[in-house]
Amino acid sequence: MSLSGKTAIITGSTSGIGLAIARALGNEGANVMLNGFGDPAAIARVKAEIAAANAGRVDYHGADMSKPAEIADLVAKTNATFGSVDIVVNNAGIQFVAPVEKFPTEKWDAIIAINLSSAFHTIHHALPLMKARKWGRIINISSAHGLVASAEKTAYVAAKHGILGLTKSVALEASNTGVTCNAICPGWVLTPLVQQQIDARAKAQGVTVKQANDALLGEKQPQLQFTTPEQIAALAVFLCSDAASNMQGTQLVSDGGWTAQ
Numbered sequence: 001m002s003l004s005g006k007t008a009i010i011t012g013s014t015s016g017i018g019l020a021i022a023r024a025l026g027n028e029g030a031n032v033m034l035n036g037f038g039d040p041a042a043i044a045r046v047k048a049e050i051a052a053a054n055a056g057r058v059d060y061h062g063a064d065m066s067k068p069a070e071i072a073d074l075v076a077k078t079n080a081t082f083g084s085v086d087i088v089v090n091n092a093g094i095q096f097v098a099p100v101e102k103f104p105t106e107k108w109d110a111i112i113a114i115n116l117s118s119a120f121h122t123i124h125h126a127l128p129l130m131k132a133r134k135w136g137r138i139i140n141i142s143s144a145h146g147l148v149a150s151a152e153k154t155a156y157v158a159a160k161h162g163i164l165g166l167t168k169s170v171a172l173e174a175s176n177t178g179v180t181c182n183a184i185c186p187g188w189v190l191t192p193l194v195q196q197q198i199d200a201r202a203k204a205q206g207v208t209v210k211q212a213n214d215a216l217l218g219e220k221q222p223q224l225q226f227t228t229p230e231q232i233a234a235l236a237v238f239l240c241s242d243a244a245s246n247m248q249g250t251q252l253v254s255d256g257g258w259t260a261q
């Protein structure tokens with residue numbers, strides 16, 4: 001399978017799951033527009049690394065995904081640079097953990113903006129471009145927390161449930177246009193977003209990082225292992241394939257049994 005001639009925007013692709021998806025789509029020959037925060041030298045290295053392994057071209061746009069005008073520019077610049085926007089992976093995300101009574105309003109607003117509203121904005125701008133070319137793939141990175149809840153994660157759980165609703169609604173509107181819109185729901189994936197939570201638990205409970213790690217997995221996942229970023233990336237590649245062309249408004253779950261309980 002090849003995605004050569006297609007162009008993919010992957011939001012939040014300077015780290016973790018997004019970076020793995022950018023590498024995987026690049027390996028399939030797609031042009032890649034990277035996005036996310038980070039050290040400019042590290043981003044330049046990632047850009048060069050993907051370009052070296054990839055038949056397509058690679059660029060970077062530093063849009064802050066909490067800012068609608070910057071998101072509009074991300075889509076417009078990608079279209080201008082590569083000539084199309086065929087694949088959008090809405091992946092950028094942040095986490096904050098606190099009881100609802102103590103949850104800071106600015107953290108709520110930031111999580112809803114980055115983890116949910118940003119996907120509305122990318123889709124709003126990219127869907128017309130995809131429809132015009134009669135082919136497109138929109139992939140929204142939700143979570144096991146899109147299907148079930150955990151305490152002290154109100155904003156994240158609301159955003160991840162919301163993105164599944166957005167996915168279904170866009171899927172209905174995109175049907176019979178050549179564009180599909182689906183979601184991926186990972187369980188625990190060991191990335192900086194989760195490592196921060198493990199480190200915070202170790203500190204709060206006075207246990208080692210290894211003990212906090214094992215407790216985090218044991219609490220939620222019958223399979224006591226992390227899903228890897230590369231496994232999530234393989235699902236994204238699958239959703240871009242012809243084999244997935246009749247998947248519309250659904251989700252692929254890789255959560256070690258978390259939501260089977």
Ligand code: NAD
Nearest residue numbers: 012014015016017036037064065092093143188189191193
């Ligand atoms: P990560 O922290 O490794 O990466 C997050 C990425 O988002 C980074 O590139 C970061 O720069 C970018 N980002 C953050 N705020 C941004 C902003 N305002 N504008 C642009 N980019 C921004 O996290 P990850 O674990 O790879 O998470 C990626 C996605 O996967 C998130 O949506 C997350 O909710 C979801 N997810 C992660 C897990 C997990 O266990 N790690 C599980 C389920 C879902």
